[in-house]
Amino acid sequence: MIDGVTPAEWEAVRLSLRVATTATLVSLPLGVVVAYALARWRFPGRELLNIAVHLPLIMPPVVTGYLLLLAFGTQGPIGGLLDRAFGVTFAFRWTGAALASGVMAFPFLVRAVRLSIEAVDPKLEQAAATLGAARPWVFLTVTLPLIVPGVIAGTVLAFAKGMGEFGATITFVSNIPGQTQTIPLAIDLALETPGGAARAARLAVFSIILAALALALSEWVSRRVAARVGGRDA
Amino acid sequence: MLEVTLKQELPGFTLDVSFEVPTGLTVLFGRSGAGKTSIINAVAGLSRPQAGRIVADGRVLLDTDAGTCLPPHRRRIGYIFQEGRLFPHMTVRRNLAYGARFAPRDAPREDMGRVVEMLAIGDLLDRRPGALSGGEKQRVAIGRALLAAPRLILADEPLAALDEERKGEILPYFERLRDEVQVPILYVSHAASEVGRLATSVVALADGKVLRQGSAAEVLGDPAVLPAGAREAGAILAARVVRHHADGLTELEAGGVPLFLPRIGRASGAPVRLRIAAHDVILSRDLPRGLSALNILPGTVAALRPGAGPGVMVAVDTPAGRVLARITERSARALDLAEGAALHAIVKTVSVAPGDVGGSGAAA
Numbered sequence: 001m002i003d004g005v006t007p008a009e010w011e012a013v014r015l016s017l018r019v020a021t022t023a024t025l026v027s028l029p030l031g032v033v034v035a036y037a038l039a040r041w042r043f044p045g046r047e048l049l050n051i052a053v054h055l056p057l058i059m060p061p062v063v064t065g066y067l068l069l070l071a072f073g074t075q076g077p078i079g080g081l082l083d084r085a086f087g088v089t090f091a092f093r094w095t096g097a098a099l100a101s102g103v104m105a106f107p108f109l110v111r112a113v114r115l116s117i118e119a120v121d122p123k124l125e126q127a128a129a130t131l132g133a134a135r136p137w138v139f140l141t142v143t144l145p146l147i148v149p150g151v152i153a154g155t156v157l158a159f160a161k162g163m164g165e166f167g168a169t170i171t172f173v174s175n176i177p178g179q180t181q182t183i184p185l186a187i188d189l190a191l192e193t194p195g196g197a198a199r200a201a202r203l204a205v206f207s208i209i210l211a212a213l214a215l216a217l218s219e220w221v222s223r224r225v226a227a228r229v230g231g232r233d234a
Numbered sequence: 235m236l237e238v239t240l241k242q243e244l245p246g247f248t249l250d251v252s253f254e255v256p257t258g259l260t261v262l263f264g265r266s267g268a269g270k271t272s273i274i275n276a277v278a279g280l281s282r283p284q285a286g287r288i289v290a291d292g293r294v295l296l297d298t299d300a301g302t303c304l305p306p307h308r309r310r311i312g313y314i315f316q317e318g319r320l321f322p323h324m325t326v327r328r329n330l331a332y333g334a335r336f337a338p339r340d341a342p343r344e345d346m347g348r349v350v351e352m353l354a355i356g357d358l359l360d361r362r363p364g365a366l367s368g369g370e371k372q373r374v375a376i377g378r379a380l381l382a383a384p385r386l387i388l389a390d391e392p393l394a395a396l397d398e399e400r401k402g403e404i405l406p407y408f409e410r411l412r413d414e415v416q417v418p419i420l421y422v423s424h425a426a427s428e429v430g431r432l433a434t435s436v437v438a439l440a441d442g443k444v445l446r447q448g449s450a451a452e453v454l455g456d457p458a459v460l461p462a463g464a465r466e467a468g469a470i471l472a473a474r475v476v477r478h479h480a481d482g483l484t485e486l487e488a489g490g491v492p493l494f495l496p497r498i499g500r501a502s503g504a505p506v507r508l509r510i511a512a513h514d515v516i517l518s519r520d521l522p523r524g525l526s527a528l529n530i531l532p533g534t535v536a537a538l539r540p541g542a543g544p545g546v547m548v549a550v551d552t553p554a555g556r557v558l559a560r561i562t563e564r565s566a567r568a569l570d571l572a573e574g575a576a577l578h579a580i581v582k583t584v585s586v587a588p589g590d591v592g593g594s595g596a597a598a
Contacts, residue, residue, distance in 0.1 A: 130313040
């Protein structure tokens with residue numbers, strides 16, 4: 001089967017990995033901070049932030065893509081600013097596909113991390129404070145190590161979501177081979193092209209293999225970490 | 235030295251206290267809901283009281299008038315929690331070392347090796363808290379608090395989560411902490427037996443107020459301050475181990491008077507302190523003969539205090555120290571007891587529980 005894979009299909013696979021990896025890595029630190037804020041802090045607008053984070057999960061993806069286009073398009077307020085200030089362009093680029101993937105994956109990431117933060121006993125954080133650790137140190141030495149399993153779970157979910165994102169991506173950055181045509185978009189195009197069924201099938205197999213690999217990797221890492229965090233002798 | 239003045243409205247009562255914690259081990263004593271935990275959380279900085287001033291070792295931790303309230307991590311208070319609260323993802327060694335890196339360079343530090351030896355946790359260093367027993371966890375928690383170079387150690391009912399056997403296992407380590415470490419210790423408890431065994435001084439609380447403050451012997455002798463009233467009253471005697479007899483008894487000496495106990499695991503010459511509950515003491519005008527009890531202390535009545543019920547608390551000064559006896563008012567009349575009356579206090583040998591025998595503190 002591998003023999004039949006065309007360069008264009010390899011391109012779609014490579015692009016998907018790049019888009020999903022970038023989206024995951026960039027949203028990870030932000031996701032942990034937002035999850036921590038939602039889990040531990042009480043501040044005005046907390047409920048609003050919670051809703052904003054979850055919007056991409058409940059809105060039609062097309063609407064998310066449309067909003068991204070409005071905000072991050074070259075004419076959009078944020079997109080225009082970034083373009084002028086840093087030369088960063090999202091419209092019709094792979095970066096735009098990564099942004100769409102990241103936004104769509106964000107609620108999954110935040111939910112997983114938030115659940116694991118809420119499972120950390122605040123009494124342990126108090127104990128660390130009485131031993132002299134300031135807030136950032138408490139987070140780095142106690143909270144973060146204890147939530148690693150949740151962070152891994154959230155990362156895998158976000159990565160998988162990023163690999164599979166379709167609606168927001170095609171709405172925001174269209175379907176451009178080599179730039180924004182990730183596996184799902186390539187499959188969609190193949191299915192609409194006469195004689196493209198075999199191409200669609202090959203891409204679908206790639207998609208399944210990558211998803212299974214990501215899951216297997218996360219299971220393996222989680223088991224190792226869980227033994228350590230569980231407090232038993234590893 | 236710790237000075238605490240606090241005022242705070244709490245659900246159901248007002249906390250309004252002022253007391254000092256000298257070097258040694260001070261037990262904050264009172265029944266649940268007396269305000270003990272509110273006080274130590276305020277000292278540790280885990281809660282912010284409405285009004286008050288807390289000074290530890292010359293350093294102002296809280297002064298609501300001046301608007302000062304140091305966050306917990308800048309107070310350097312070693313807190314031993316009831317449930318240990320060890321970090322589950324770290325080995326015992328890393329738990330112990332956790333606080334040291336945050337302490338100032340010039341802070342007086344305990345040596346890790348010495349603390350490990352004192353608490354007998356050398357074999358646990360590479361293990362994780364999940365694999366430790368409750369008693370082992372508490373020993374590690376003591377070490378972790380101590381190694382953070384604290385100005386003061388707080389212990390919040392550190393034995394409450396343990397069964398009786400484990401309590402007996404941990405108590406000697408608190409005795410060593412009290413006797414070998416210069417840091418003042420504030421120890422919260424509602425158990426008279428822990429006070430008797432550990433306290434060098436006691437702050438007795440009730441309904442948010444300091445009821446009484448003084449040495450362990452003074453406070454425990456006052457049934458009014460005891461959560462269970464007269465049932466828990468008792469005296470504390472300082473004694474010394476003389477020898478172990480072949481019949482399973484240990485002979486002690488207190489103020490020249492011999493006392494016999496079921497064998498205790500201490501070497502000859504070792505100082506111990508005994509807690510003798512008031513209800514385990516019988517009074518007799520004449521020197522009793524043909525009696526099964528082994529411990530008979532001659533003395534004179536120092537005070538008579540009627541209780542709420544039909545009982546009378548009698549304080550008897552003996553060469554071994556002041557002993558308390560709880561007898562009925564009828565017996566007191568029959569014996570014609572009055573201050574200065576000579577009599578004998580009889581203590582049943584078996585009534586001195588091993589859990590109430592402790593190493594002698596600086597001031598019993």
